[in-house]
Amino acid sequence: MAMLEIENIYVSYGMINAIRGVSFTVDRGEIIALIGANGAGKTTTLHTISGLLRPKSGSIRFNGTEITRVAPHKIVSMGIAQVPEGRRVFSQLTVLDNLKMGAYIRRDQKEIAHSLQTVYGWFPRLKERQNQIAGTLSGGEQQMLAMGRALMSHPQIILMDEPSMGLSPLLVTEVFNIIEEICKAGTTVLLVEQNAKKALTIADRAYVLETGTIALEGKAADLMNNDRVKKAYLGE
Amino acid sequence: MNDFLATLINGISLGSMYALIALGYTMVYGIAKMLNFAHGDIIMVGGITTFTVMQYTNMPPWVAVLAAVAVCTVLGVVIEKVAYKPLRGVSSLTVLITAIGVSYLLQNVALLTFGTENKSYSFSFLTALNWQINEHLIIQGSTIVNVVIMLVIMVALLLFVHFTKQGKAMRAVSEDNGAAQLMGINVNATISLTFAIGSALAGIAGFMYIGTYSQIGAYAGTMPGIKAFTAAVFGGIGSIPGAMIGGIALGIIEQFSKSILAQFQLSALADAIVFVILILVLLIKPTGLLGRQIKEKV
Ligand SMILES: Nc1ncnc2c1ncn2[C@@H]1O[C@H](COP(=O)(O)OP(=O)(O)O)[C@@H](O)[C@H]1O
Numbered sequence A: 001m002a003m004l005e006i007e008n009i010y011v012s013y014g015m016i017n018a019i020r021g022v023s024f025t026v027d028r029g030e031i032i033a034l035i036g037a038n039g040a041g042k043t044t045t046l047h048t049i050s051g052l053l054r055p056k057s058g059s060i061r062f063n064g065t066e067i068t069r070v071a072p073h074k075i076v077s078m079g080i081a082q083v084p085e086g087r088r089v090f091s092q093l094t095v096l097d098n099l100k101m102g103a104y105i106r107r108d109q110k111e112i113a114h115s116l117q118t119v120y121g122w123f124p125r126l127k128e129r130q131n132q133i134a135g136t137l138s139g140g141e142q143q144m145l146a147m148g149r150a151l152m153s154h155p156q157i158i159l160m161d162e163p164s165m166g167l168s169p170l171l172v173t174e175v176f177n178i179i180e181e182i183c184k185a186g187t188t189v190l191l192v193e194q195n196a197k198k199a200l201t202i203a204d205r206a207y208v209l210e211t212g213t214i215a216l217e218g219k220a221a222d223l224m225n226n227d228r229v230k231k232a233y234l235g236e
Numbered sequence B: 001m002n003d004f005l006a007t008l009i010n011g012i013s014l015g016s017m018y019a020l021i022a023l024g025y026t027m028v029y030g031i032a033k034m035l036n037f038a039h040g041d042i043i044m045v046g047g048i049t050t051f052t053v054m055q056y057t058n059m060p061p062w063v064a065v066l067a068a069v070a071v072c073t074v075l076g077v078v079i080e081k082v083a084y085k086p087l088r089g090v091s092s093l094t095v096l097i098t099a100i101g102v103s104y105l106l107q108n109v110a111l112l113t114f115g116t117e118n119k120s121y122s123f124s125f126l127t128a129l130n131w132q133i134n135e136h137l138i139i140q141g142s143t144i145v146n147v148v149i150m151l152v153i154m155v156a157l158l159l160f161v162h163f164t165k166q167g168k169a170m171r172a173v174s175e176d177n178g179a180a181q182l183m184g185i186n187v188n189a190t191i192s193l194t195f196a197i198g199s200a201l202a203g204i205a206g207f208m209y210i211g212t213y214s215q216i217g218a219y220a221g222t223m224p225g226i227k228a229f230t231a232a233v234f235g236g237i238g239s240i241p242g243a244m245i246g247g248i249a250l251g252i253i254e255q256f257s258k259s260i261l262a263q264f265q266l267s268a269l270a271d272a273i274v275f276v277i278l279i280l281v282l283l284i285k286p287t288g289l290l291g292r293q294i295k296e297k298v
């Protein structure tokens, strides 16, 4: 059984049908890339999984449990975390408080402290700046904070929405390396990207989203050699 | 000199009450992004509760205040659940009109049950606290109590929002409700908590109202509500210290305008000053003294 199963979901904003019959699955331990142009419906898909949006129809199951109508805060408790597009760190709170917000659903202080050390291990910059107000961090640091914050809930799966957006090429490489490490350490990753080349490099499988429907799917390595993908997303 | 001091002190006393009410507006606005225009009427309910306990039982004043706080807290949470929660996500104008409806409802229920006449009551313990500074200057017991309560609550609230998990979650919701939900914060529960706190403070303000004016009636909440709303806007809506500064400033401005206008037999105009201030702030600095620019979601 797949860890996350999205089955034929339809999502709309009023009259705009943003997602029209999308289905895909994510298995435990995988990195799955969901690539697509701006406006294809990637963020809408992630928001629907996290419960911030309700699908008009279709079903989302997590470890076999229906979560389609579950409240967002409960979905986090079940083990699904999200790094939202544009980071959305709490700019008035300190770095440390942002990380603690990530652990909001957890009670065991010892385990929280342990997660904090793990996050600081991946992002040493966050430790150096733990008492700084998050709004004063650079874009790259905010991205790391958003990732660290999501990890603080100790999720089974982490949904990442365009983590490379607005970062320098050097930082993009660093962020993608860390995503691979996060997966190796046992957290499943659903990675949404416009940077298809980078995403396909680290992903096991990928889905291509075009105007609200899945246009292509397959092994990441195969998709990289697919003519249509090459032309439309890899700029070759 | 003594006149000046007396006016200033009265202003601070009144301003402390406005500050407490403004806190309710500002916190609810910060979390739920709505103007709860029924907030003033919750003060009236707090005042009537205080009055009723004092008049018809032999309980000490603190029991009356506690009763007012309890009644207002429950009332605030229920109003939010019944009237505002179903409107989440619809246009803010709809919510505003609903809030005005709730305000009329509360006033009319009060008119029915409490009557149309204002009723008088003065706390003997407040008079006992009166403090004679010199021949001409006396600090009222109600002033001392108002200022002390306001300061204690302000410090407690600041400690709460800056140092507790729930308080930080509130600030997170206030800044970005969607991101807060992604942290596992229950936004509905946070909004309920905010209404509970704001309404509890309105209950205390109801007691302050009787302490200050020695009377209470069904329309008692209207003017303090509007003035405190102005204070919240003046200080920067959404900001807790802003509510305090705005409240005190407005109380002082009101008292001085009253005493100046009185010399020209125009004291009836004093309340209009408040609205002039509201309009000026909205024109010149809509974010108020301490307010932050609210980022529009793109
Ligand atoms: N809040 C919204 N209201 C109306 N339409 C929206 C909203 N958010 C997104 N859309 C529309 O839904 C479609 C998918 O958007 P989105 O999921 O953000 O795409 P992506 O993340 O792939 O760039 C787009 O056509 C977009 O204009």
Ligand SMILES: [Mg+2]
Pocket (backbone or CB within 6 Å): A042, A043, A044, A085, A161
């Ligand atoms: Mg997007």
